[in-house]
Amino acid sequence: MLVTRQPVFRKFWHAVMPLTDLAGGPRPFTLLGEDIVLFLDADGQPAALRDRCCHRTAKLSKGWCVDAAGQACGQGALQCGYHGWTYDRSGQVIRIPQYEPERSISPEYRTTAYHCMARYGYAWVALEDPIADIPEVPEFDDPAYRTIFQFHEEWQTSPMRALENSFDNSHFSFVHRATFGVADKPKPSKYEFVERDNGFYAETVIDAANPAKFHAISGVTEPVTQRHMRNAYFLPFSRRLDIEYPSGIRHIIINCFTPIDDGRMQLCQWLFRNDTEDDCPAQMLIDFDAEITREDKDILESTDPDALVDTRRRGVEYSMESDKPGMMIRRHLMQLLARHGESEVHRGMQIIPLAQAA
Ligand code: FES
Ligand code: CO
Numbered sequence: 001m002l003v004t005r006q007p008v009f010r011k012f013w014h015a016v017m018p019l020t021d022l023a024g025g026p027r028p029f030t031l032l033g034e035d036i037v038l039f040l041d042a043d044g045q046p047a048a049l050r051d052r053c054c055h056r057t058a059k060l061s062k063g064w065c066v067d068a069a070g071q072a073c074g075q076g077a078l079q080c081g082y083h084g085w086t087y088d089r090s091g092q093v094i095r096i097p098q099y100e101p102e103r104s105i106s107p108e109y110r111t112t113a114y115h116c117m118a119r120y121g122y123a124w125v126a127l128e129d130p131i132a133d134i135p136e137v138p139e140f141d142d143p144a145y146r147t148i149f150q151f152h153e154e155w156q157t158s159p160m161r162a163l164e165n166s167f168d169n170s171h172f173s174f175v176h177r178a179t180f181g182v183a184d185k186p187k188p189s190k191y192e193f194v195e196r197d198n199g200f201y202a203e204t205v206i207d208a209a210n211p212a213k214f215h216a217i218s219g220v221t222e223p224v225t226q227r228h229m230r231n232a233y234f235l236p237f238s239r240r241l242d243i244e245y246p247s248g249i250r251h252i253i254i255n256c257f258t259p260i261d262d263g264r265m266q267l268c269q270w271l272f273r274n275d276t277e278d279d280c281p282a283q284m285l286i287d288f289d290a291e292i293t294r295e296d297k298d299i300l301e302s303t304d305p306d307a308l309v310d311t312r313r314r315g316v317e318y319s320m321e322s323d324k325p326g327m328m329i330r331r332h333l334m335q336l337l338a339r340h341g342e343s344e345v346h347r348g349m350q351i352i353p354l355a356q357a358a
Helices: 007-011 159-166 212-218 282-300 321-339
Strands: 014-018 027-031 034-040 046-050 064-066 077-079 093-095 113-119 122-126 146-155 192-196 199-209 224-234 238-244 250-259 265-273
Touching (some): 014 027, 014 034, 014 146, 014 250, 034 122, 077 093, 146 282, 159 238, 159 250, 159 265, 159 282, 159 321, 192 321, 224 321
Antiparallel strands (some): 014 122, 027 034, 064 077, 113 122, 146 265, 192 199, 199 224, 224 238, 238 250, 250 265
16 A cells, blocks of 8 residues: 555644654654645644745745744744745745835735644644544553653654554564564464454553563563553554553553655654653663664565555465454555545556556
8 A cells, every 4th residue: 555645644643743843943744745844833833834835946844933023933934945935824925025015915825734733742744634533642641651752763664564563463572582572482472352443452461571671661570571462553553552561560652653655654652651760761761662663663674665455465465363453454444445435556556657548
């Protein structure tokens, strides 16, 4: 499936960047193949526009924010760096310095604006009117949990590959053999599944290697510990993994696999923990999860990002029993496409040139 060729994904909220990244001024991002610019408006709220000036097409992300007096500042309206045309968050040109003081500005002078909002410390963008809410993360406001912004980084793979990997219990003994995988126990534990309208919930208990350097993370000292995994998938590209150790420590990971284009995605990862900085420093938790996600990234970047969603196409990929959650993700995505009158588009599909089709 080529995500940029399936318009329905434009109708979902995607986590794009931490709000702290916008403090220094406008920043570019590519979402579903569309070049956008993000900036903070005068109220400090994130805004997203097409990254193209309607004067001579310069990238607006090369510009800066200005206040009501036209002075450069960290937040406000977005001024193009080429000739100074200035945009508000609705995409309207509100100032052309060369026209002042006498000429008015045509209302046609504008660029596309996208839905943009702040949630969980990130700017989220929907390219078209959103059809679903951002998944709930109750721990974000819960004083029993601390929030650790772990990473947002680009991976050369697709959200489909990253999602199926995040529910795949049969890769730990191989991909993660140097960290938590138990090399001599390749047989995966079975999930119990609960279907939901916007995804599913999957629960299991796995064995995990627990070397001394992980004791502060797990809160236990045995060489192999258990992880009670409560894993939930949310259409189209998010998941929540709640890991509970026998110590009672909860290690709750929220992932958004943000589609950049057909060969790249951005991993966004938040971590919530019910312990304290004294129990386990945030930096140790970041380093621990970074090592594990590097292992996943390395193998996923070797896969074909054009992951098969329609499993009726045989002989392209083969499956085993433990691929069941990946197959369920595929089914949810297929049903989503069908509900919106779309069929799956692949790189290998024959595209008839316009002249020949006519
Ligand atoms: Fe943006 Fe001229 S290209 S103001
Ligand atoms: Co993994």
